[in-house]
Each structure stands twice: as C-alpha cells, then as structure tokens.
Amino acid sequence: MQELMQLSLQEEITQFYYREAYLLDHRKYREWLDLLTEDIQYVMPVRVTLENKRGSNLNHDMTYFSDTKKDITMKVERLYMKSAWVDDPAPRQRHFISNVMIEQTDSPKEYKVISYFLFKRSRSSEPHTEEIFGEREDILRKVDGGWKIAARTVKADQSVLTVMNLAMFL
Amino acid sequence: MIIKELEQIKEKLDEGYYPQWVVTDPEIYKLEQEKIFGKTWLFLGHESELKESGSYITRMMADDPILLMKNRKGEIKAFLNSCSHRGTRLCTEDYGNKKAHTCPYHGWTFNLDGELIGIVAGNKVYGEKMDKSEWGLRPVPRVESYQGMIFGNLDPNAMSLEDYLGDMKFYFDIMLGRSDGGMEVRGVPQRWIAKANWKMTAENFAADPYHVQTTHRSATEMELTPKDPLYASYGHQVVLQHGHGINVITSATGESANKYQGMPEDMWPMFERNLNEQQVEVFSKVTNFVGGVFPNLSFLSSGSGSEGVKHNHLNWRVWRPIAPDKIEIWVWYMIDKALPEEYKEKSYKGFLATFGAAGTLEQDDTENWARIIEASSGSMSRDRKLSYNNMANYLMGFDNVERDENFPGPGDAYPTCYTDHIARSMHKYWLELLTKESGGED
Numbered sequence: 001m002q003e004l005m006q007l008s009l010q011e012e013i014t015q016f017y018y019r020e021a022y023l024l025d026h027r028k029y030r031e032w033l034d035l036l037t038e039d040i041q042y043v044m045p046v047r048v049t050l051e052n053k054r055g056s057n058l059n060h061d062m063t064y065f066s067d068t069k070k071d072i073t074m075k076v077e078r079l080y081m082k083s084a085w086v087d088d089p090a091p092r093q094r095h096f097i098s099n100v101m102i103e104q105t106d107s108p109k110e111y112k113v114i115s116y117f118l119f120k121r122s123r124s125s126e127p128h129t130e131e132i133f134g135e136r137e138d139i140l141r142k143v144d145g146g147w148k149i150a151a152r153t154v155k156a157d158q159s160v161l162t163v164m165n166l167a168m169f170l
Numbered sequence: 171m172i173i174k175e176l177e178q179i180k181e182k183l184d185e186g187y188y189p190q191w192v193v194t195d196p197e198i199y200k201l202e203q204e205k206i207f208g209k210t211w212l213f214l215g216h217e218s219e220l221k222e223s224g225s226y227i228t229r230m231m232a233d234d235p236i237l238l239m240k241n242r243k244g245e246i247k248a249f250l251n252s253c254s255h256r257g258t259r260l261c262t263e264d265y266g267n268k269k270a271h272t273c274p275y276h277g278w279t280f281n282l283d284g285e286l287i288g289i290v291a292g293n294k295v296y297g298e299k300m301d302k303s304e305w306g307l308r309p310v311p312r313v314e315s316y317q318g319m320i321f322g323n324l325d326p327n328a329m330s331l332e333d334y335l336g337d338m339k340f341y342f343d344i345m346l347g348r349s350d351g352g353m354e355v356r357g358v359p360q361r362w363i364a365k366a367n368w369k370m371t372a373e374n375f376a377a378d379p380y381h382v383q384t385t386h387r388s389a390t391e392m393e394l395t396p397k398d399p400l401y402a403s404y405g406h407q408v409v410l411q412h413g414h415g416i417n418v419i420t421s422a423t424g425e426s427a428n429k430y431q432g433m434p435e436d437m438w439p440m441f442e443r444n445l446n447e448q449q450v451e452v453f454s455k456v457t458n459f460v461g462g463v464f465p466n467l468s469f470l471s472s473g474s475g476s477e478g479v480k481h482n483h484l485n486w487r488v489w490r491p492i493a494p495d496k497i498e499i500w501v502w503y504m505i506d507k508a509l510p511e512e513y514k515e516k517s518y519k520g521f522l523a524t525f526g527a528a529g530t531l532e533q534d535d536t537e538n539w540a541r542i543i544e545a546s547s548g549s550m551s552r553d554r555k556l557s558y559n560n561m562a563n564y565l566m567g568f569d570n571v572e573r574d575e576n577f578p579g580p581g582d583a584y585p586t587c588y589t590d591h592i593a594r595s596m597h598k599y600w601l602e603l604l605t606k607e608s609g610g611e612d
Contacts, residue, residue: 044528046358048264062357062503065528066519074392074523078530083387086533124544126365159264160498161362165536166528 006102013113013140014100016147021095024169027087029076032169033069037141037150042067044154044170047134058155064166072169086167091123093168105139110150113138117154119170121163130163132156136170172197175554176605183598186568186590187561191552193367194494194543198604202491205603206465207232210412211314211321211334213467213488214238216502218318218354220246224267224282230490230498231322236310237261237271238320241282246315248322249284249307260307264358280307317346318353319486336411337580338463344453345471345484348441349506353484356518359500362527366497366539367546368466368489369600374535375470375487376415376462377592379403380566385534398422403588405456406574407567408581413464413599415592418579419457426457432473432480433506434513448578461592464599466490474520481513483521495543501526564590564597 016035023032036042044064050057067075079087099116118133139151154170179189192198212231219227220240228251229236235251237260253260253273260271260280270287272279279288284307289296312323314331316339321331332339346353364371374381382395382402389395405420420426430438430453442450459471466489473480483503490498503521505514524531545551550558567589577583584591 046360048358050263051266054266059358062360063522064360064526065522067522071519071523075530078388078392081388081391083384083391084530084534085385085388086537123540126540126544159361161527163362163527164364164540165362165533167533 009102009111010100013102013111013147014097016140017097017100017115020149021097024095025093027079027090029079029169033073033076035148036069036072037143037148038069040067040069040072040149041151042072042154043152044156044166047156047159049159064161075169086165089124091121093119093121095119095170099135107141109142111140113140117170119163119168121168123164132158132161132163132170134158172201173605176601180598180601180605182556182561183564183594183601186563186565186594188564188597189554189556190546190560190562191554191556193370193546193551195552195554196494199491199494201604202465203232205606205608206600207324207491209323209325209328209603210465211312211323211328211331211463212465213463213486214248214313214320214322216318216353216355216486216504217246217315217320218352219265222267224269225265226261226263226268226271227265228261228263231310231324232491234324235259236322237307239271239282239284246313246320247282247284248310248313248320250310252308253278253280254286254305254307278305284309317342319346334412335463336414338410338414338416338461340449340580341408341416341452341459341461344445344449345459345469346504348444348453349437349508350440350444351507353504354507356503356505356514359502360526361498361500363492364497364499364536364539365495365543366489366536367494367543368491368497369597370542371489371497371499371539372462372464372466372468373593373596374539375460375468376464377407377417377590377596379407379417379419379460379587381535381538385538386531388534389531400588402458403586405587406577406579406583406585407587407589407591408461408577408579408583409591409595410581413596414462415595416459416461416581417587417592418452418459418583419587420455421457425455428457428473428480429454431456431471431482433482434510437506437508440508451578462596464596470525472524474517474524481517481520483517485521485525495547499527564594566590568594 043066045058045060046062048057048059078084096118097115101114103112105112114137116135121130134156137153140147141150214229223242226239236248237251238248240246251260255278258273258275260273270279270281277290281287286302286305310322311326379402383399404422406418408416462468469486471484473482486502488500551560571584571589574583574585
C-alpha cells in the first residue's frame, strides 16, 4: 500500500514538472507564475571548481539570481512588453526534466524534490544550439489540492555557462 | 599586407567611419593578441579576493591561465599557471588556500613565491645541470595595483599601471576609494560565454549610452526608467588617455535626484574626507558611471530600487576574447565594506535584477552583440577594400558637440553622453597599438 502511494506521488509530481516545462517552453509565462507560491525563493548559486576537500562547489555568496515572487513577476511581465528583444523573435526552447527523487519533509504538505534538467535553446537561424544542465532542488507544497513550487535552487553543472544569457526560467 | 590596410583605416577613423571587416577578421584577431593583449594592462582581480597568506585565485590573460597567490609577506604574486617541468596546468581550481601547489603530473611543488621547493626523488634522478632555483613558476612580467584593482602586463617594458590609467585614476578614486576600508568583491565572478567580439562589448559599456533608450526600452515600458529618450544622455562623456573613457550620467537638471548615488547620509562626511573637491562635485551629482579601461575592462556604477530610494551597485567586467566571434564574460560585483548589511543586500539584489547573466538589461545587450557578429562575418561586411561601403557609423557628435571647459573632472569632457567621442578615441588607440613597430620603446 505504502509503495503504491509512493508510485502515485512520483507520477503526480513528474506530471507536474512536465506541465511546468510545457508552459515554459510554450512561453505561457503568466500561467507558469501561477505554479509558484507567493513566498517562493528562486535561487541560482554560481558553480565553481574547487578542491574536493572544500565540500560544496556551489558559491552561494554570488548567485545568478535570488528572486522573490515579485522579482520573477517583473521578469515575466517584461517578456510581454514590446521591446524585450531577447524574446522577440522568441528562441525555441525545451526543458528536459528527469531523475525525479522525492523526500518527505517535516511538513505533511511539503516535499523536497530533486530533479535533473537539460535545457536546450535554438536562437534565430543559428546552427549552434545552446545548452545548460544540472539539477534543481525544490520544495513543492500542496495548495488547494494542487502542487506549487515554494522554493527552487538551480544548480547548473557549468562553472562557465554556455548560454549567452539566462533569459529563460530553469 | 594587413599593416597597409590598417594604415588606410586611419583615414576612415579620422572621418568617423569604422571599417566593419575589422570586427571579426581572423588576422586582426591574431594581431590583437600580440599587440594589444600582449602589451597592455589586463585586469586580474581585486585584492579582497585574496584575503590571507596562501589564498589563491586563477584567472586568464587572454589565452594564458594565471595563478595569483598571496605570500607570507602579504604580497600578491602572479604566475603563468603552468608547471615549469612539462607545462601542465598546475592549478585547476577557481580559488582556495594552500601553502604550496603540487603538480599532479610528476609531483613538482612550488611555494607561495612560485619557487620550486620539491622534486620527487630529486637527488636520485637529476645531476648538476639541474638547478632548482632556475625552475620556479614563470612570473607575469608586471603586476601592479591601483585602488585594490590588480592588473598584469606581459610586456616588461610597459609604462607603469598608474601612467597607463592616467586620469582614469580620478574616477577610480571615486568608485573605489571613497569609503574607509575600501571595497570588497562579493563571492565570485559570474562567468559565461557570449557570441560577441570583445571590441564591441567594450565599446558598448565605455562609449555608448545612446543604445540605452532602444536596447533597454523594455525597462521604460516597465516604468523602471524615464520615458524621456534623452535620459541617458544627460551629463558628460569624458575621453581619457590610452583609449579609456567614462560617461558621467546625471539627469536633465544636471544633478542626481539621489545625492552620492543614494548612499546613506551618515557616509557623506566620509566621502568628503576621502575625495578631493572636484571628485566630490562629480560624485555628488552623478546618477550612473559607465565606462571602460582599454582594452577589455568595463564598469558600471548604477542604482536600482523603487519608492524614491536608490541603492547604488558597482560591477566590473572583463570581456575575454576566445575567438573573433566569442568572448567569456566575467562579472564582479563590488560594494563598500563600510555600508550597512541591509543596504548591501538591497544593492546586490538590484544588481542581479538588472545586470549579470540573468539581469534583464544585460539580456537584451547579449542579443544585440550576437547580431553584430551574425552580420559582420561575410564577404560584403568583411571586404577589406570597403567596396560595399561596409563601414560602421561613428559620426555622432563628430562636428556638433564642443568640449565643456567647466567640467570639474580631468579628461576631455563633452556635455552629452550621446556622442561617439570615446568610441572614436578607443578605436584610434586600438589602431595605434596594432600599427606600432614591435620592440620599440614607449
């Protein structure tokens, strides 16, 4: 019984991520915003190359972004303006999400979820496609019967990013 | 020969034209490596990144990997990050702390002064010809600092860093020397790869507030920046020696709505103590400083925030050339140590929202830099005979803007930032270096 519950939770959360990826890839950014809680912390620390003995090789003192819902809303609304050149003409983008691992937290309404991401982008008629990959560590919260993202830390594997900007949401 | 073609460019530059072929030409790129990146002062890092004895950071000077270390005396030394034995890259980490660096290939070990202090089985395998003192790490020939900014130069005969910076020092003092305790780098630099040529990104920051009202129009649409299309033009564009330049942007009134860029009032007496009268006058009125140190260091000191409160933020960036059409961008965020923590945090958030890889303003910049490359790499745009009128336009302010003698700071100041004076000066200095005879004295 326990195992069946787990499988259905796994399926439910995986489907939630597929839906999220679909919204982003199809530039339905306002709909994507609805998947975020009001108190979301959306952070991307800088990856660095360090000796193993130092432990983590993420530098949290410098991030690429440390956004609240208000910050993310500003970025989303900008993309609907006439002059956000980076998104008009829009590049084609895909979020590939896999390796979803779910852990319980102290709160029965929240799960810690790790997922792997591969983001690919094709801009203009440029034959070279950009990519960025790594993992995301989320806190998902059940709100009114649906899942919402209450926290996300994006951990890219590249210490020198191979995308020309981080205009996308990861 | 390319030198002959470059001589023809001089005429064009003097007229306010910039041949498009030089942007991505591979031969030019090669010449730049030798005559510019091999001869000028390149930014390596800030002293706050090396806190104690044994601290090290790794950096790049164009294609050379560099290891910077703080020795026991507190001096900062810079070496080619390459083992003197077989040339292996000695240190692959971005930063850390060690008493000595050991090469993973054969185990040669170097101390914080770059001296070779350990050879595996040394006595048993080497004879008298091997003199350890001759096999230390190869130092960067010149390493000098100003206001905590560390630069390196591959040319042992280069002029001093202070002479090279010239009147830029006046503005460095304001941005970096205003506060007791100086500035500190937060965390590490952001790094990413962009499709761009280093000359165009350097020019974008050093010389081009004119792009702001179009490239960053979305910020105006979001009501974050003024509707007045001239808003980034108010103030002075200041041409400095050696291709350097700075835009001292104010507002339509000639002053900033936020004195001292919105820094807390209790710090003002400190600024007035640390800066001279002219520096105080410039600093009290400025909204944004944006400029560049030739060849590839740029800076922006701006403010973000709402409800009338602005939080100043300062970032430095290196446009490291990787190929004619590719750069690695390094961005350091710096803040006055003396500021309260709460202010620092707001300033940092303001920086992240606007600049750096995810900053909304920088995103649109990257799009335009890529478009220059895409349209400057073909037969028409790269034609060296200029048969297709393949020249870019640098005529803004060419014959319609006069020097302002009353500007309090040093340099040739023009009373608008919508002018190509710095760009023309940068490109002329670039040409001067490319066409300079090798081996000559300065």
